[in-house]
Amino acid sequence: MPSGIQHPRVKPAVLRQRLHVALLVETSLGSGRDILRGIARYVREHESWALFHEPRSLEDSVPQWLEGWRGDGIIARIQNRKMAEAVLATGLPAVDVLGMVPETGIPLVHVDDRQIGRLAAAHLIERGFQHFGYFGITDENWSIRRREAFRTCLREHEFNLDAFDLPRHVRRTVTWEQRENRLARWIQTLPKPVGVMVCSDQRGLDFLEACRRAQVGVPDEVAVIGVDNDDALCEVANPPLSSIWPAHNQVGYEAAALLAQFIHGGLRPASPILIAPGGIITRQSTDVLAIPDRNLALALKIIRERAWDGLKVDAVARYAGLSRSVLQRRFRKVLGRTVHEEMLNARLRHACGLLSGTRLALAEVAERSGFKHQEYLGAVFKRRLGMTPAQYRRQAGPLAGR
Numbered sequence: 134m135p136s137g138i139q140h141p142r143v144k145p146a147v148l149r150q151r152l153h154v155a156l157l158v159e160t161s162l163g164s165g166r167d168i169l170r171g172i173a174r175y176v177r178e179h180e181s182w183a184l185f186h187e188p189r190s191l192e193d194s195v196p197q198w199l200e201g202w203r204g205d206g207i208i209a210r211i212q213n214r215k216m217a218e219a220v221l222a223t224g225l226p227a228v229d230v231l232g233m234v235p236e237t238g239i240p241l242v243h244v245d246d247r248q249i250g251r252l253a254a255a256h257l258i259e260r261g262f263q264h265f266g267y268f269g270i271t272d273e274n275w276s277i278r279r280r281e282a283f284r285t286c287l288r289e290h291e292f293n294l295d296a297f298d299l300p301r302h303v304r305r306t307v308t309w310e311q312r313e314n315r316l317a318r319w320i321q322t323l324p325k326p327v328g329v330m331v332c333s334d335q336r337g338l339d340f341l342e343a344c345r346r347a348q349v350g351v352p353d354e355v356a357v358i359g360v361d362n363d364d365a366l367c368e369v370a371n372p373p374l375s376s377i378w379p380a381h382n383q384v385g386y387e388a389a390a391l392l393a394q395f396i397h398g399g400l401r402p403a404s405p406i407l408i409a410p411g412g413i414i415t416r417q418s419t420d421v422l423a424i425p426d427r428n429l430a431l432a433l434k435i436i437r438e439r440a441w442d443g444l445k446v447d448a449v450a451r452y453a454g455l456s457r458s459v460l461q462r463r464f465r466k467v468l469g470r471t472v473h474e475e476m477l478n479a480r481l482r483h484a485c486g487l488l489s490g491t492r493l494a495l496a497e498v499a500e501r502s503g504f505k506h507q508e509y510l511g512a513v514f515k516r517r518l519g520m521t522p523a524q525y526r527r528q529a530g531p532l533a534g535r
Contacts, residue, residue: 152396155202156186157195157209157216158230163334163363164381165191165210168230171385172208180393195219206392208385211239226395228388232405233274240395241405242388244379246275249410250282250330252377253358256413257328258290259478260356261424261433261468266329268316268340271298276332279360283330290469295323316343325354326423334359334366337374341418352421362414372417380411383528409519411528412485428453429463433475440479441503446472476503481517484510488526495522 156172159165169186176182185204187196195216199207202223210231211217217237220227229239257265265287269276276298284294297319303312320343323329331337337359344351351357351372359367362378387406395401424430432453436444449472450460464472484502487493493501499510514522 151181151183152206153204154182154184154392155199155204155207155209156184157189157199157207157211157220158186158385159191159193159210160188161190162361163365164361164379167381168210168385168388171382171387172389173385174382175386175389175393180389199223206396208388208392211237226392228392228395230384230388235274240391240401242384242391243275243405243407244381244384245407245409246278247282248407249360249377249379250279250284251286252410252413253279253330253360254283254286256358256375256377256415256419257330257356258287258292259468259475260328260419261422261430262326262328262356263292263423264324264327265292265294266320266323266327267294267296267332268329268336269296269298269332270336271300273301273332279330279332313339313343313346316340317346320344320347320349320355323355325349326356326421327354328356328419328423329358331357331359334361334363334370334374334376337376337418338366338370341370341372341374352418356421356423357418358413367414367416370418375414375416375419377413378411380408380528383408383411411525412482412489424467426463426467428455428460429467432460432464432472436472436475436479440476441483441501443503444476446476449476477513480504481513484514484522485525488522498522 156169158168160169176184191210191212199219204225206225207220207223207227209216209220209227209229211220211229211234212231214234217234217239220239221237227239229241230243232241232243235241267280267283269280280296287294297316299312316339329340331340337357340357341351344355349355357374359374359376360379362376367374367376387408391406422430422433424433432449435449435452447457450457453460461472464470464475468475480503484498484504487498487501495510496507499507502510504510504513511521514520514525518525
């Protein structure tokens with residue numbers, strides 16, 4: 134909806150055959166644009182809604198036209214109490230897709246921050262790091278949830294976490310130079326090599342600049358993973374930023390489905406609907422193995438390059454210059470998992486890439502990923518990711534419009 138269009142309070146009945154839904158979702162961030170894509174997909178498949186939307190940022194004020202608007206429902210990224218009150222004042226069915234003001238009672242569909250934190254920890258642990266950091270936003274509930282899930286997963290492997298937060302609005306009180314220097318000083322205090330999770334891709338750019346100021350190399354001394362897989366931000370980063378894709382398009386899809394349920398008289402869920410992350414897009418910022426054990430590093434290298442190509446444990450041991458039993462013992466001692474588990478992880482990552490980047494049939498995906506058959510692939514997906522390969526493809530792949 135172009136800015137400046139007037140919204141009549143009462144629409145003629147002939148024009149009210151389609152439901153009118155307002156979308157208060159930002160277009161300035163990749164996460165918001167993905168939510169809009171998911172809403173659009175739901176509308177194409179199930180509804181014929183008239184969508185009221187205009188370009189906005191996450192921190193824009195409530196649009197003036199919302200007051201007195203006579204629509205049928207609202208999907209909003211509710212950033213603050215003022216926006217929450219404006220949405221509630223309409224009296225319309227509404228769904229929140231941000232969750233910054235949970236006490237409003239507006240039903241929430243959101244990414245699963247705890248799974249995101251655990252996924253980041255697993256990614257960095259797999260690369261052999263034993264020191265970890267987290268760069269987040271002060272008092273933002275989603276950043277706190279990611280940090281604490283990251284910390285919990287690390288503790289399960291007997292690792293500690295060093296965290297550093299800055300307020301969202303720090304730009305209003307200190308200069309960019311001051312902010313970067315504070316961050317660089319924290320980075321200098323971290324033991325190296327260190328794996329760092331950044332709460333969002335937006336903060337990832339700040340963090341990478343601070344690494345340059347601190348004169349530490351990425352990824353050799355500091356490996357960095359962000360969240361949102363905002364392509365533009367991740368690719369403009371130097372080096373390109375690895376990122377967790379939280380499946381925001383599925384958030385939009387499920388939010389639209391929930392709103393349709395409310396509009397048609399359905400009951401609201403008793404708790405927030407949380408969407409599992411779609412996976413990790415690995416770029417240069419974590420393309421490293423922090424393994425001082427040379428033989429173990431060689432074993433991990435061949436597994437990541439050939440696990441899906443008929444690779445056997447004995448072949449891994451020969452390549453690493455170790456006996457099978459010694460290799461197994463070192464894997465358990467250093468990485469806390471078996472060679473077979475590492476190979477299964479690599480095959481699963483390869484399958485995820487094929488599902489998200491190609492239209493290959495599931496049987497061919499299974500074969501190319503080193504799984505014996507499609508049913509085994511499905512069982513591994515269900516056990517590890519909580520969804521089927523087809524569900525993963527719908528969330529992450531080209532069929533979902535990505």
